[in-house]
Amino acid sequence: MTEITTAKPGSTEVWITGIGLATSLGEGIDANWDALTAGRINVDEKNFAPYVVHPWVQVSLDAQIPKKGDQRQMEAWQRIGTYAAGLALDSAGVKGNKEILSRMDMVVAAGGGERDLAVDTAILSAQAKGNSAPGFLNERLMGDLRPTLFLAQLSNLLAGNIAIVHGVCGTSRTFMGEEVAGVDATRIALARIAAGQSDIALIGGSHNGERKDLLVLYEFGDFNLRDRFAPVWAREQHPGFALGSAGAFLVIESKAHATARGAKPFARLSHVVSDMSPRKRTGDVTATLEQLWSQLGPREGGGAIITGATGAEPVTSEERAFLQKHADFAVRSTGTRFGHTMETQFALGLGLAALSISRGALFPAGDSSGVEIEMAGPPSQIVVVGAGHWRGEGMALVEAVG
CATH class of the missing domain: 1.10.287 (Helix Hairpins)
Structure with a gap:
């Protein structure tokens, strides 16, 4: 059954006011934007050979996680996420604001912990x-x-560490379920703010792709990209995803709340829809994505799509068939630039969509396959697409404000 959450006319308008990115391309929105516009890709083909990964750019953890004790008791994926959450709070201008943080809700998408x-x-x-x-x-x-170790393996410990380190102390929800967890985290947070049940929320997730245990797990399903890197749209003959390490968090809040504290929006989060295709016959995913597309509401022709396409098959070919039906939209794949970050992929796409709208330009195409075309003017609407490597689909509409 399709789940749909929309900011309907007359309901609360929801703004994206903070973006925190800590990825294989850099720390913060400026470093990531500069890397995207320069066409840089950070890939490691040697240390986990024959598997390809996008390694996290090392940072000074003290900048967002000042206590060494807190750093030591976290696993890598929690440090990545807690760091990115701090960047998002800084970006929104609420870092250290105890009054706001005490009632800020948190919806996190996270996987399990790491093996010893x-x-x-x-x-x-x-x-x-x-x-x-x-x-x-x-x-x-x-x-x-x-x-x-047992505590560190719990998925909701990411939210717990964010609460401890940054003081985000409103309600807390953690979703598991790989890519679709990121969709549902966004959907629930948007629904709560649009319905007036919440004023401001921190949403997102983190992923450590530099894990031998994960590579073994996904190798059992024949999902890993092997031997050498290739853009997502050039993997049909040698399919697979290259795991990426990244943290991506957003601060979203009602227009009234943002305006009252003088915050400026990156963009508006208007709609989120999700579904679970049966994936029993060829074309099921294409049909599901088309159905979700029809539920997003009015869109401008010649807009943009940022997709978390994985490179795994057959889902990537089915998503490509959907994209070909909307060839006037400029497509960008986060998987080519950042690797596949599972639960974090949807939040990463949302952050890049809001950033592109605020910068008045879509970052350049990532390959020469013809799927990703250049965009002449500034984007006012960007659709973020997520199709899980073996289950779950979702979309969000991000728009310019005013």
């Missing part, structure tokens, strides 16, 4: 050698794993 590979390897090696006595597994797990 050293412990896993030791246990498997001992079992392979036949040295495992009764109770061996339980004893090793109890003795070898640090107690904080």
Whole structure:
């Protein structure tokens, strides 16, 4: 069943007032924008060979996570997300504002925690050698794993760390479910503000793609891009996604709330729709995306689309068939530039859409396949598209304000 959330006429208008990006291309909106306009791509084909990843640009964590103790107790994906959340709060001008932060809601999209590979390897090696006595597994797990590992693996610990470090203390929700989790996090936050149930919210997610355990997991499904990098639209003969490390968070709030505190918007978040295609027959995803497109409301011809297309098949070919029906829209793939960041991909697309609208230009095309065409004028409407590598679809409409 299709889920639709719209800011209907007469309801609360929702603005994007803060953007926090910490990605493989850099820290902050200026560094990411400069890298996009310069056509830079940060890819590692060696350290995780034969798999391709987009590594996180290292930053001084102290700038957003000042306490070393907080840094130590987080896993990498939590540090990435907590850092990006701080950038978003800075961007919105609410960092350190205890009155606003005390009632700011938070909706996060997150996966699970990371494995302790050293412990896993030791246990498997001992079992392979036949040295495992009764109770061996339980004893090793109890003795070898640090107690904080179990807490760090919980998906809602990202929101918890953001609350601890940055003081975001309103309601908190965490969605799991890979790409579609990012869609639903956005959909719920928009619905609450549009309905007057919330004034301001922090939404987004984070992903650490530099994880051998994740690469093994996705290799079981034959999802990984292997051997060498290629743009998303050039992978049909050698399909797969290149995992990326990124944190992407947005501050969204009602127009009235933003205006009252003198905040300027990057863009307006108007609609979010989501669905779950059955994916039983060829063309199911194309049909679902077309249905979602029809529910977004009026759109200007010759607009833009920012998609989180993965490069995995058959979903990427089906999404490409949908895009070909709207060939007058300038398409940009976040997967080509940033890699695939799972739960974070939709928030990343939203951030880039709002940034493009505020800068009055769409960043250049990422390849020469013909899918991504140049855009002459400034975009006033951008549709963000997300089709999961094996389930879930969603779209959002981001528009210029005024």
